[in-house]
Amino acid sequence: MSNIKSTKQIGFIISSIDSSYRDSLVDSLCNKFYEKGYQVIMGMTNHDIKRERELFTSFSSLVDCIIVISNAEKYSQIEDVVPKDLPVIFLVNKPEDTPHCAILENDYSAFYQAVVSYSAAHHHKVAFVCSNIKVSSSKEILKAYADSLNSSHIDYDESLIYDVVNNPNFGAGGLVTEMINKGCGAIICTTPSITNRFVDYLLFNTPKLSNHPISIYGYGNQTHNLITQLNINTVVHPSDQIVKLAVEQALYQMNHPNQKEYRDFLVKGKLKMYTYDGLNN
Incomplete structure (x- = not known):
């Protein structure tokens, strides 16, 4: 300058x-x-x-x-x-x-650990939700997701990959129902806003899901906590x-x-x- x-x-x-x-x-x-x-x-x-x-x-x-x-x-x-x-x-x-x-x-190892830990204790499928699968941050987490499924001897299912880039105000309830019907027990959320959307829905609809509990693996913050971020599995920065x-x-x-x-x-x-x-x- x-x-x-x-x-x-x-x-x-x-x-x-x-x-x-x-x-x-x-x-x-x-x-x-x-x-x-x-x-x-x-x-x-x-x-x-x-x-x-x-x-x-x-x-x-x-x-x-x-x-x-x-x-x-x-x-x-x-x-x-x-x-x-x-x-x-x-x-x-x-x-x-x-x-x-x-x-x-750099979240590869954190999300890899999340899927491996969940898979070791459960026998359900894991869904993956991102906002633009083409950007570098989504690609990194998708690779961790695919590698962790492979190491856990779980088949990679393309139908469990959801890209909401063209629908940022997506209905979490409809996706949760669809995921449960496909045998999912956990959701990988690749952005903070996606994480919040799913957690808010689940916190208010827990009784409806009592027979099909869902685990959330998403984003939080080490220096800023919301009530909706206290009871989920978070990757923090x-x-x-x-x-x-x-x-x-x-x-x-x-x-x-x-x-x-x-x-x-x-x-x-x-x-x-x-x-x-x-x-x-």
Whole structure:
């Protein structure tokens, strides 16, 4: 930024804010940048690539750095609108062939452990629910799911894979009924909002499911708890570590504009096991 006057603003492109985990992450990031003398301008894509491209274009002339939770599967989908003269940092999802720094949630081992642990104690099938199976975070958890089924000698069933990217307000009740009819006893939820949707439904409908209890393996937060997240099996992340890395990398890259070599940072998720009569069997 040596030849360009600083705007003291950071652009933050987010896919959604419909969960406590994402909400907490956004708040913490904004507060940390504010402490450093920066304001954060946010734009929401609602998982729409076209909207993401529009935000890249509009932010490029307004900010000193862009942080993005991208919905692109490949970098080529957004490459022509990603600014060449600004630091760009990807959070959570890293589009294929992205040359920029990425701070990612590494959850393979946590979800692998979840399926193996459940399968060792039960004889039911496990469903998998994601929001865009093509992005890197979904691919990682899907691989853990498939590998853990294989190691547990359970057949991989394509009909138990649910992608709700085109239906973010899906009805959890209908999916739970369908899963139970297919012999499922557990659900892998790959985003915080999907986790909350299923847990909220199950907490209010436990009596209906007394003969078919369901275990939930989804997302929580080590620093932010909701009542709906207390009695499920959660993969938790230290959100303060993700925020710290994002702010550090943004400041470093803004102060070193000629830096062209970037690295990825992995924040490992941990599986926290809980039980609740009627919800988890």
